[in-house]
Amino acid sequence: MQNVSYSVAVVGATGAVGQQMLKTLEERDFPIGQLKLLSSKRSAGTKITFKGEEYTVEEATPDSFEGVQVALFSAGGSVSKKLAPEAVKRGAIVVDNTSAYRMDPEVPLVVPEVNEADLKEHKGIIANPNCSTIQMVVALEPLREKYGLKKVVVSTYQAVSGAGLEAIEEMKQQTTAILNGEEVKAEVLPCSGDKKHYQIAFNAVPQIDLFQENGYTFEEMKMINETKKIMHMEQLEVAATCVRLPVETGHSESVYIETDKGGASVTEIKELLASSPGVTLQDDPDNQIYPMASTAVGKNDVFVGRIRRDLDRDNGYHMWIVSDNLLKGAAWNSVQIAESLIKLNLLG
Amino acid sequence: MQNVSYSVAVVGATGAVGQQMLKTLEERDFPIGQLKLLSSKRSAGTKITFKGEEYTVEEATPDSFEGVQVALFSAGGSVSKKLAPEAVKRGAIVVDNTSAYRMDPEVPLVVPEVNEADLKEHKGIIANPNCSTIQMVVALEPLREKYGLKKVVVSTYQAVSGAGLEAIEEMKQQTTAILNGEEVKAEVLPCSGDKKHYQIAFNAVPQIDLFQENGYTFEEMKMINETKKIMHMEQLEVAATCVRLPVETGHSESVYIETDKGGASVTEIKELLASSPGVTLQDDPDNQIYPMASTAVGKNDVFVGRIRRDLDRDNGYHMWIVSDNLLKGAAWNSVQIAESLIKLNLLG
Numbered sequence: 001m002q003n004v005s006y007s008v009a010v011v012g013a014t015g016a017v018g019q020q021m022l023k024t025l026e027e028r029d030f031p032i033g034q035l036k037l038l039s040s041k042r043s044a045g046t047k048i049t050f051k052g053e054e055y056t057v058e059e060a061t062p063d064s065f066e067g068v069q070v071a072l073f074s075a076g077g078s079v080s081k082k083l084a085p086e087a088v089k090r091g092a093i094v095v096d097n098t099s100a101y102r103m104d105p106e107v108p109l110v111v112p113e114v115n116e117a118d119l120k121e122h123k124g125i126i127a128n129p130n131c132s133t134i135q136m137v138v139a140l141e142p143l144r145e146k147y148g149l150k151k152v153v154v155s156t157y158q159a160v161s162g163a164g165l166e167a168i169e170e171m172k173q174q175t176t177a178i179l180n181g182e183e184v185k186a187e188v189l190p191c192s193g194d195k196k197h198y199q200i201a202f203n204a205v206p207q208i209d210l211f212q213e214n215g216y217t218f219e220e221m222k223m224i225n226e227t228k229k230i231m232h233m234e235q236l237e238v239a240a241t242c243v244r245l246p247v248e249t250g251h252s253e254s255v256y257i258e259t260d261k262g263g264a265s266v267t268e269i270k271e272l273l274a275s276s277p278g279v280t281l282q283d284d285p286d287n288q289i290y291p292m293a294s295t296a297v298g299k300n301d302v303f304v305g306r307i308r309r310d311l312d313r314d315n316g317y318h319m320w321i322v323s324d325n326l327l328k329g330a331a332w333n334s335v336q337i338a339e340s341l342i343k344l345n346l347l348g
Numbered sequence: 349m350q351n352v353s354y355s356v357a358v359v360g361a362t363g364a365v366g367q368q369m370l371k372t373l374e375e376r377d378f379p380i381g382q383l384k385l386l387s388s389k390r391s392a393g394t395k396i397t398f399k400g401e402e403y404t405v406e407e408a409t410p411d412s413f414e415g416v417q418v419a420l421f422s423a424g425g426s427v428s429k430k431l432a433p434e435a436v437k438r439g440a441i442v443v444d445n446t447s448a449y450r451m452d453p454e455v456p457l458v459v460p461e462v463n464e465a466d467l468k469e470h471k472g473i474i475a476n477p478n479c480s481t482i483q484m485v486v487a488l489e490p491l492r493e494k495y496g497l498k499k500v501v502v503s504t505y506q507a508v509s510g511a512g513l514e515a516i517e518e519m520k521q522q523t524t525a526i527l528n529g530e531e532v533k534a535e536v537l538p539c540s541g542d543k544k545h546y547q548i549a550f551n552a553v554p555q556i557d558l559f560q561e562n563g564y565t566f567e568e569m570k571m572i573n574e575t576k577k578i579m580h581m582e583q584l585e586v587a588a589t590c591v592r593l594p595v596e597t598g599h600s601e602s603v604y605i606e607t608d609k610g611g612a613s614v615t616e617i618k619e620l621l622a623s624s625p626g627v628t629l630q631d632d633p634d635n636q637i638y639p640m641a642s643t644a645v646g647k648n649d650v651f652v653g654r655i656r657r658d659l660d661r662d663n664g665y666h667m668w669i670v671s672d673n674l675l676k677g678a679a680w681n682s683v684q685i686a687e688s689l690i691k692l693n694l695l696g
Contacts, residue, residue, distance in 0.1 A: 151660070155503035155602035157552040157591065175523060196636045203642040204505040204593060204600045206654050206668045211633035215614060215656040224659065237660035241602040241668065243505065245552060246594055252552045254503035254589040256604070266563060285559035288544045294551040306554050308563040311572065312499070312585035320554045320589065 005033035006347060008338075009068045009092070011060050011083065012075030013037035014046050016165045017097060020331035021072055022050055024300075028335055031342070038064050040075065062086035069348045070341070072334050073097060088124030093341060095126050095334045099218075102127040102226055109229050111333060112340045113278040114141045119340055126337055129230060130222040131329025132156050132242065132251055137230050138302040138328070139321045140257065142276040143269070144231060148260025150315070151237035154223065157245050157252035158208060159293060160200060162325050163189060167200075171246055174201035190244055201246050208242040217242055250293025251325040255318070262315030266307050269317065273304050278328070283307050291322035299324055300332045353381035354696060356686075357416045357440070359408050359431065360423030361385035362394050364513045365445060368679035369420055370398055372648075376683055379690070386412050388423065410434035417696050418689070420682050421445060436472030441689060443474050443682045447566075450475040450574055457577050459681060460688045461626040462489045467688055474685055477578060478570040479677025480504050480590065480599055485578050486650040486676070487669045488605065490624040491617070492579060496608025498663070499585035502571065505593050505600035506556060507641060508548060510673050511537060515548075519594055522549035538592055549594050556590040565590055598641025599673040603666070610663030614655050617665065621652050626676070631655050639670035647672055648680045 008025070012018040018039075025032065037048055038060035046057040058064060060079065065071060065087035073080045073087075074097035084094045084101070101107040108118035109127045114137050119126060129137075136154060143149060160167040170188045177184050178201050186197035190207040198205055208219035216224070223240040227233075237258075274281040282291045283305035291303030302323045310316025323329060341347040356373070360366040366387075373380065385396055386408035394405040406412060408427065413419060413435035421428045421435075422445035432442045432449070449455040456466035457475045462485050467474060477485075484502060491497060508515040518536045525532050526549055534545035538555040546553055556567035564572070571588040575581075585606075622629040630639045631653035639651035650671045658664025671677060689695040 153501055153604045153666075157505070157593075172527065176527060179520065179524060179527075190636075194636060198636075198640065199642050202595050203598075203640055204595060205640055206600070206602075206638050207636065211636075214659075215633055215654070216659075237658075239604065239658050239660070239664070239666060241654065241666055243600070243602065245505075247550050247552060250551075252554070252591070254554075254591065254602075256501045256587065285563055288538075288542060288546075288555065288559075290554050292546065292551055292553055294547050306563070306589065310585075310587050311562075311564075312587070316587070318501075318587060318589055 005031040006069045007034040007067055008032050009036040009038055009065060009071040011038045011071060011073045011079065013048060013057050014039050014043040015074060016161050016168070017074040017326055017330040020326040021074065021334060022048065024327065024331045024335045026051055028339070030335060030338065036064060036068060065090040065092050068092040070095065070338050072338070074330065084125050093122065093124060093126065093347065095128055095337045097128040097330055097334055099130065099222060101125050102129060102222070103229065109226060110337055111137050111230055112336045113138050114230055115232065116340050119337070119344055119346060122346070128330065128334045128337065129226045130219070131162055131325040132158060132219070132253065133223050133226040133230070134329050134333050135251060135302045135321055135323035136223070136253055136255060137227055138278045139273065139304045139319065141231065142272050143257065143259060146272060147264055149233065149236060149257060150260055151258040152227065152239070153256040154240045155254045156240065156242045157247070158242060159247040159249045159251055159325055160189065160244065161249045162251065163192070166192070168248055171200050171248070174199055175246065178202060200244060203246065205244045206241065208244050247293045249297045249324060249326055250322060251329060252291070252293055253321040255321055256310070257317050258313060259315045259317070266309055269307055278302055279304055281305065291320060293322060296322045297324050300327050302328055353379040354417045355382040355415055356380050357384040357386055357413060357419040359386045359419060359421045359427065361396060361405050362387050362391040363422060364509050364516070365422040365674055365678040368674040369422065369682060370396065372675065372679045372683045374399055376687070378683060378686065382415070384412060384416060413438040413440050416440040418443065418686050420686070422678065432473050441470065441472060441474065441695065443476055443685045445476040445678055445682055447478065447570060449473050450477060451577065457574060458685055459485050459578055460684045461486050462578055463580065464688050467685070467692055467694060470694070476678065476682045476685065477574045478567070479510055479673040480506060480567070480601065481571050481574040481578070482677050482681050483599060483650045483669055483671035484571070484601055484603060485575055486626045487621065487652045487667065489579065490620050491605065491607060494620060495612055497581065497584060497605060498608055499606040500575065500587070501604040502588045503602045504588065504590045505595070506590060507595040507597045507599055507673055508537065508592065509597045510599065511540070514540070516596055519548050519596070522547055523594065526550060548592060551594065553592045554589065556592055595641045597645045597672060597674055598670060599677060600639070600641055601669040603669055604658070605665050606661060607663045607665070614657055617655055626650055627652055629653065639668060641670060644670045645672050648675050650676055
């Protein structure tokens with residue numbers, strides 16, 4: 001086999017997800033020939049070490065993408081809107097971690113465990129789904145395949161790192177202030193672009209992203225619409241309530257589903273999920289084994305536990321799904337897409 | 349009207365709920381003639397100030413209840429099992445905040461906004477429901493009455509104060525340790541009587557109380573069974589996933605319901621809840637108004653917001669319910685029961 005390597009760019013290299021992308025590329029020993037670290041003008045000049053070598057972050061411009069084969073974007077929707085087409089124009093395939101292109105019918109929205117084959121339809125841009133969506137569909141896909149899926153009701157328990165490094169800093173500052181009996185300042189969460197800001201320390205805030213006209217937040221609508229697109233199930237009933245917690249990293253989800261075919265036992269479902277790609281089953285109530293943010297952080301897998309039958313509906317099940325929102329929810333899924341592109345001979 | 353006052357005992361006066369009971373009795377200016385503060389042997393001797401007067405906490409024994417008319421118990425199930433019958437034997441009415449008698453068919457389980465009339469059937473002991481159950485049924489009762497209720501799926505976001513003062517202390521110690529980069533010690537949560545203990549600081553733990561044979565925790569089964577009993581709806585479909593958060597006080601709940609009669613608009617439901625007893629509507633997405641633990645703490649009401657129609661089922665609705673677990677969830681509901689007993693001429 002030929003020793004092939006690729007020219008890779010990471011856009012938003014200094015952000016919470018960008019840092020994880022570099023760590024993941026390193027850990028996976030991704031075949032990088034040339035690496036470009038790009039960012040906004042503000043962060044340009046930052047020095048970052050990758051595989052023992054020091055890189056200087058450059059400002060991302062259209063010309064930055066000359067010669068780049070894969071560009072991993074995670075620098076906000078407006079940057080992707082502006083620069084992803086420029087990267088494609090210069091021959092790169094873009095894996096975009098923002099919401100800018102996710103619902104574009106021309107853009108595949110991919111979670112490799114679920115719809116890797118959709119990559120074959122790409123026209124230059126591939127979208128990485130929302131963090132909370134990714135971990136949920138990884139756990140639901142095996143159930144859909146075996147029993148059919150009718151309805152999904154999810155309540156999320158989301159970590160602040162999903163809102164970036166500023167949000168993590170704010171949570172820590174507020175926590176320290178409260179423990180010291182000082183006043184709390186809120187300037188970032190629940191949503192930096194919204195009018196009001198609320199305390200996240202020792203609190204649970206039922207708003208992630210902006211409210212839409214139907215009363216759902218954009219985060220909730222992302223989970224609803226992206227789940228249908230990834231699973232190719234326009235008819236799937238999905239509802240979401242998204243809540244931000246004082247957790248640094250690791251999203252948890254309480255999920256109720258109704259399948260088409262009812263009657264499967266919990267044991268059967270556990271066996272199915274234990275052998276499913278990307279899933280680690282952690283479900284042993286007798287020994288208090290269940291997924292938690294604190295134990296999922298730093299790991300690539302999606303952890304599933306607390307699987308129970310609904311006590312009333314024969315096709316109803318409850319479960320608890322946890323994953324590192326910066327890894328499977330963002331960086332790892334993006335790198336995994338790049339690996340799938342290589343595997344499917346879609347890269348260069 | 350005669351100026352009547354009553355002889356009151358508070359059992360568990362030094363605990364998290366006991367302290368709130370005294371505060372609530374004071375604030376409500378409950379007509380107390382004589383007040384007895386009782387506790388375990390360990391806490392006996394503690395001095396507590398009530399309405400400017402100092403009381404010494406005494407060890408609770410059967411004879412402590414001589415002459416007592418109302419005894420508010422919140423000292424754990426085993427204390428209630430042992431002493432509540434003794435109090436009744438001596439002529440007291442017991443309002444018990446533990447789970448000891450809740451499912452006893454002879455014992456009314458009461459949330460005054462929902463089933464105050466059940467008090468008339470009491471045989472000495474009245475049970476105060478589980479904190480997470482109380483706030484949910486206050487919000488659901490008006491919907492049940494107007495539209496009929498078919499199914500309830502709840503995911504909770506519960507505060508550590510529900511597990512007592514030790515749990516609050518543990519959360520604060522762990523939080524400080526993590527912020528200082530020190531090792532975390534876990535000895536109380538998720539459940540002091542269970543084998544393993546996990547970090548609650550910056551985490552979300554999907555276990556409250558012990559696991560039952562069906563895979564649900566006892567807390568989840570309490571919510572399921574108590575809701576049916578309080579609402580007199582054995583046939584109601586209820587499922588719960590109960591999760592502990594690093595929040596000091598204030599339980600939040602993400603609730604999905606299906607009504608019998610569908611089609612009601614969100615505006616109609618908001619109007620209904622805004623005029624329902626014990627409920628404060630906080631639901632204005634345009635102005636980021638929704639309930640939160642941080643703003644509900646210290647208040648007696650149940651706060652409801654984020655009301656949305658399910659996007660697929662005409663009889664499906666989602667909402668977010670928050671209340672102070674030590675007040676409406678415990679102390680305030682207990683004192684409210686005592687007030688109802690006076691109102692219904694059931695006391696003395």
